[in-house]
Amino acid sequence: MPLKILLIYNPKAAHGRSLKILPEVESEFISRNVDFELRLTDYPEHAAAIVRDADLSAYDGLVAAGGDGTLFETVNGLMKNEGTRIPLGVLPVGTGNAFARDIYQNAADWHEAVETIARNAPRPVDVGKFTSHGESFYYLNILGLGFVADVVDTTRRLKAFGNIAYTWSVVYQTLFLRAYALKMEADGKTVERENIFVEISNTRYTSNFLMAPAARIDDGLLDVTLLGRLTRRRLLGAFPKIFTGEHVHLPEVETFQAKRIRIETDPPKVLTPDGELTGITPVEVECLHRAIKVFR
Structure with missing residues (x-):
């Protein structure tokens, strides 16, 4: 069975460069036998809303494609989703890819990210939680x-x-x-x-x-x-x-x-x-x- 992911993709990341490489990204996932449902974000906090309201039990994983802002929204959607908490993947196609530096050898290489996701070997990580004015x-x-x-x-x-x-x-x-x-x-x-x-x-x-x-x-x-x-x-x-x-x-x-x-x-x-x-x-x-x- 192919790995099935919900792919949250910010087409405006890296000043629109992410949209230009989207066909390559899709081809790379397909070549590695990864089935994906693509959801493009349209406005600020859209990624959080998509993930929060999704039936995540229908997927084996969730992938945030963009920069640090896209990842922040996706994580908040995941943590606030009342259903299944599935593994998270990071596709660094944005301007800032700080978290990717801690999990990939080359944070600028999205090909490495696809390879890592396709390997389907998630490991636990900590999450910071902050509460401000309720x-x-x-x-x-x-x-x-x-x-x-x-x-x-x-x-x-x-x-x-x-x-x-x-x-x-x-x-x-x-x-x-x-x-x-x-x-x-x-x-x-x-x-x-x-x-x-x-x-x-x-x-x-x-x-x-x-x-x-x-x-x-x-x-x-x-x-x-x-x-x-x-x-x-x-x-x-x-x-x-x-x-x-x-x-x-x-x-x-x-x-x-x-x-x-x-x-x-x-x-x-x-x-x-x-x-x-x-x-x-x-x-x-x-x-x-x-x-x-x-x-x-």
């Missing part, structure tokens, strides 16, 4: 707030330039750098400080930055990275270290792991899960240990 969301990659959310907001306007847009946005937002009051409770540990950003990682990468070098996607823990107050010059000087993960050794950076986290800020801060802008502090975050299976 509404819960789920993520596979990373949840941030503060400076990083401001950067994401700017990056969305420069998305046509690809991953370099994130770097330009960092430089731009540095001009408006301002610390805020943070109170965090993490597995009984309390942190109160003037802070620049918080990142709560399930995976190692965000965009092409090695934010959490020690993170593992199935260890039952989230990796927290805090950046304390520092000058604009110091921030720009330290920025290149994020590409290699060396930033974790800076004196202004604190890292630790936790399963449950609560955050309050003054003033309230917008949240950025997996490159989206959703929710606002205060926020509660937890790691759902091996909550779903992923083809990897």
